[in-house]
Amino acid sequence: MQASATLNATSATTAAGLAGAVTPLEKMPGQLRFWRGFHALAGLLAGVACGAVLLGWAEELLPGFSGYGAGASVTALAALGLAALGWWYGGRYFAHYQGSLHAGEGVVLRSGVWWRTEAWVPMARLQHLDVTQGPLDRAWGMATLTLNTAGTHDHSLRIKGLPTEQAHALRAALLPRTRSAHE
């Protein structure tokens, strides 16, 4: 246990230059578009579903209910309102999403609007790294980098919206070397 600690303390420098230097990772605007669209769609569907359920209840509980036209327009308005809310939330989420590379040490990812988290993953604990691209990612030139450690609960960290070349360069820079400690 002690031997591994001292060996890691004398770790080599990385491609980023001085050990300890913090460089923020880029976020592609395609990711902003994706999150905005995703949350807006979620809001829209939620609004429509809620409206449908409420209309169904109204029909059951109030005999002779005939306000379907009014009900439908209210539902549409609510759905649009929720979609706008989702659109705004996607923008806020993108603003708060920031990854950074600590040269020679590891990666930090800050995310979340109201429930904010900072995930710190050291280079010495990385087991393997994956770069994945969905169809939208390919169209907008971005990729997701997944960092896997040996932990059981938080064993993987996904960094989204990286430019494709930077994702590949990061993977090459962070590749676990034989000197890393696993105990």
Next chain:
Amino acid sequence: MSEEAVAAPAAAVPAAQPVAPMLGLHPLSFLFVFAKGFRHVALPLVALVFFGRQTKSWEVFVIVPVLVGMVMAFIRARAFRYQVGEGELVVREGVLDRTLRHIPFGRIQHISQRRQLPHRLLGVTELRLESASGGKAEATMKVLGLKEAQALEALLHDRGAGAADVASPSLASGPAAGVAQGPGAGAAGAPGPVAQAGAAIPGASMAAPDAAGGAAAAAMPQLLHQLSSADLIRVGLASNRGMVLVGLAFGATMQHDTSRKLVLPYLKLPFQWAKSLLVSDWVVAHQWLGATLGVLLVLVLATAALRALSVALAFFKYKGFTLVREGGKLVATFGLSTHVRASARLSRLQRWQIDETLVHRWMGRCKLGVAVAGGSADRGKGLEPGHHLDELAPIATPAQAQALLRMSLPALDWVALQWQPLPRAGLRKLLGQARWLLPGMAVLLGVLWQQQGNVPFALWLALAGLLLAQWLWRGWAWGRFAAYAVAGDVLVYRSGVLHRRWVIVAMPRLQSLRLATSPLDRTLGLCTLQADTQGGSRRQRALDMPAVPLAQAQGLREHLWRRMV
């Protein structure tokens, strides 16, 4: 064609050594493989045999597919083959979907055997070969005869030992295996009732200092901890595993009509007795006093019955518990009918936890549990014990637990720990719970006020007041006790009110860190610090410290980070 004919003799030249035979499983393997499926149809089969066509139970129709499954299991067990090759173990299994696996010896870190009562009666054993990363076992052989299992283990030892010299020495703390346990494994050649497990192959790295020292000291096991019968009773009293047994029995009987009809009348007896007690003349005559006493009596008796069950379970699981240190390895043996021998290298221990419930405090004892890297996949479920080391001491006096901790973490000096309290932790907990507790109680009281049943509203109000007072006290007490301490490379976090926990982690063994804040946290200037290690539980993080003041949390995070990178 001619090129292939020329190439074939050239390729055949390297195979000069004698090729090891392809061996199969024990002839009775199929019994153990479909014993699982058999359990589900056992009762309907019995009903069919004894009651003939009178049972209209639908399970009768399930018998045919299950029988087909049994035949398939038989064929698969017959088709299993394994072979010890050059530096790897070759396993061939499957009938329709054939699989050929090559498992290098360096990957096999842990060989364990488990023998339950049927295994012991038939003289067979279940062998599992596991790798360093945990997860699914590399190869599971159900079942092998005792002699074949020992021969395979010895063979793997020899080949593994040979491979260790030429393998490239990775870091001292790389995913290396344990110490050679040749004398220990070979000596148990006689098929005694004691099962053996946990013989680790010396893997890729012999550079590990404890492996080198351990090889010399392997012949001298040092007894660390042992449980007497009185200790087993204490273990049972302090745990509520009796509920597990009740739950299992309930689940098992509820599955079939026949078992329901047979067992349910007996299960109903305690409830009927309790009901008759509560509506008896004495209780009615004494109104509230009688009712309260009646309920208390029922609760006390129920708790006593459950604890008696827990004591029985403790005997079943922990009989003969011995913790022994062999060089750099800890070996625990325990069990009544299923004898388990679980082992772990000292350097693979990731996280320790001392539990002290109210009953533990009354008895002056505590429990020391441990999480081992690579051990999460096979936790014991219900009554069945797992293959891995879970507890260094199911019960121990605080002094014994401290001694065990000192042995695994020499740098930790418990007495000299500087505990840093967490201000505002109690407040944070209370506010967090108040968000749903107070509205919920208000709604409930409103509903009861509306109902106006035969119970006066004042009584509900008094109960609600008691609940709130208890809730406030618990939050305040939690805030007072929660604290953390840093001693070099070790972080200790304590928390709890009635059930107290001390979580101990070694910083170089942490895998990742996390700082989380909720809106309430940010208002109070707090945050939650979390860390993860190998081998823990999937449902819970290794270290979870809520309500740490922000500045302290960032300082602590920096301290941990320096030791992790």
